[in-house]
Amino acid sequence: MKTNFQKLLLSLPIMLLTLSAVTICACNEASGRQEKEKTNESDLGVKPITGTWINLAYKDVRNKYANPQNFDNTDPELWKAKVRELSAMGIEYLVFMEVANEGKAYYPSKLMPWWYDNNRQSPVEAILDEAARHNMKIFMSSGWAKDQDDNLLDPAIKQRQLQIMEELAALYKDHKVFYGWYLPVEDCLCPVFAEHAVQSVNTLTEKAKALTPGKKTLISPYGIGLSEFDDPEYEKQMAKLKVDIIAYQDEVGCVRDAFTLPRLKKNWQRLRDIHNRLNIEMWANCETFTWEQGTNDRTSALIPAAYPRLLSQQVAASAAGVDKIISFMFCGIIDDPQSNYQLGQPIWANRVYNDYMDWKNRTEHWQLAEAAFMERLSNGVTAEMMSGKAELKALLDGRVAEEDSKDARWVKFGKGYHEFVVDLQKKTLVKRAMLRLLNYNLEGISMPLKVYLFTSLDGKGYELASIKDAPHFPNNKHDAWIESILFDRLDENVRYVKVAFEAPQQVYIDEFFVNPVIK
Structure with missing residues (x-):
């Protein structure tokens, strides 16, 4: 089905200063370069990926390449390097997936023992400090109270999440890059967002606002392929949320349908219509991965998807007018081949990096491919x-x-x-x-x-x-x-x-x- 794509308007700066002719020429040339850099990212209205989650814990085989098990994942030099590389790729937002796991912390906690050697900087602080050097923004996590399977209906889990938030606020609320909170309430929007999930989000949001006034709150639920958008309860439940940003998982990597992208385009349009009536930003969480073996299986590794698939996801999200595109898996899926710390599937994580950066640099091949996806060729x-x-x-x-x-x-x-x-x-x-x-x-x-x-x-x-x-x-x-x-x-x-x-x-x-x- 043909899709009508929205063209985003770009504004150009106006030179208002009265300078000498030579200075004006120099300034115009510099301004032109800066504007070219900006428009190169999206001169047809397609948004780049500007955020990613940072995963500090090895959880299961899904992390086989992106976060290998048998090495020291708390090395501050590793994380400083990855932050620098992500910044060079245009990443502005870093989202901590977790700051604790299995009762141990990745920051100097008084509640829990530490995963890292106390003679070294914690990985959380290494990431914060390096991000500050590159003017990035951090969403701090409130988990995990226990592990990736935290049961939000368990009062002890909820209490530990609130305690983690209190510790992190005391330590980092004044840090330059502390932008907001990621609230790990990844419940399913199927067919509507459950009441217990709404209440869990709002409890954490209330705590976040009290501890750190003015900081943003972000959730990233799944299930838009199973959502009942026509059910009045759907929008009613979303309207109860007191969160600032919802970054919907697009579920292309999870293969919700045999052919996910055609329906995804319609789903984004439906969500945009709902969000136009909500005071909540709508972000896309584009899945960059595919599966080495079975889909949605903890014994199957996450590996890079072909970039043309991801470009089509970017086009679909941009055409619907999402506010920003971020990705759960960027770090460790799309990896700089020049890095001293090679994460990701060998060869193919580098291949996707080269393709993505070629797209950002507006090479002819990717300009034409993008225009065809947008039906503008x-x-x-x-x-x-x-x-x-x-x-x-x-x-x-x-x-x-x-x-x-x-x-x-x-x-x-x-x-x-x-x-x-x-x-x-x-x-x-x-x-x-x-x-x-x-x-x-x-x-x-x-x-x-x-x-x-x-x-x-x-x-x-x-x-x-x-x-x-x-x-x-x-x-x-x-x-x-x-x-x-x-x-x-x-x-x-x-x-x-x-x-x-x-x-x-x-x-x-x-x-x-x-x-x-x-x-």
Whole structure:
């Protein structure tokens, strides 16, 4: 289904100072660079990821790569390095998942013994101090009272959470980066937010406001794929919450549906409509992970998802007008290959880092891929220019599909050799071309190994103009995502363009863009 995307307006600064001509030029040049840096992040309205949780405890196999078990996870130098790297990636908000676990603290507690050597700085303080050097903002956790399975209905658990908050407020409420509280009430919004969860949130919020007036409060519930938005009780329950920010888990990584993204786009729009009537900020908690083995299984490791899947999540959240995008798993899933402290799945955490940073730096490939997700990429050719079978004309109709194998806009190619020819009808300068393909391993829909592009003046003799390797990303046990193959720097004055490939399995293509233009 087509989605109408909102374009966010960007304002440019006006130079009001009267300076010498040389100074004005210098200032304008500097201002231009600064504005370019800002707009590069989101010049089509797609928000970058600006926050992530920090997880200090090894919990189970899900942390196999992101937080390995058999090393000292309390080393302050490790956390200082990760904070620096996250800041360099554009992360502004850090959210502590927990400051204690199994009755021991990651800060200098008087309530509990410590996880770390008392001759070293605590990991909590190392993170706070390094974040201050980079002007970041911290949400402090109120847990865990016991462990990741804290039962909020247990009075002893609730009491210990309040005691942790009192200690943390006494220690850090005046710290430069203390921005607010993360309240670990991750109950399900299914079909509505339960009354006990509402009361748990409000009890913690009341304590937070009393201890640290003016600090924000954040929760991150799950279950928007199971929510009953049409039930009047849904909005009624949300309206009871006294929290400042709700960062909804988008559940794409948890694979709530076989094809999560199409429904997610509608869910974000429904939530935006509700939040327009609430005095609560709406943030997206985009899941960057997929699963090494089974989904939603504590014996299965979390590993990086392909960046095109995440970009589609960013587009969906941005189009609905979320206030900010953060992610539960950024640290330890998307990892700088130059880091001295390599976390994350080897090779592929670095690959996603490179892809994400290329998107932030507005490389042509990702600009075009993003515009196609937003349905803002115009094709320079028309369906009438496709030669051969009638069904191939859909490859030039300007209509893109969604991450769903049943979407009728996919043109399907079986195993074997395939080619198609575009007749430009006159000699035309072809600068670039792009294919969009579905990757869905569960149904045997994959990439060709290589794609060949030929050009011709007369439609008889063809010259090889480019060969591109199709993207390869092995973490594909559960997800459907859309890949783009860009043929750039062609600069060919030709009439005919031919695409050829060998399909090892089914190949689904929705559009072949020739000289695409971003609207």
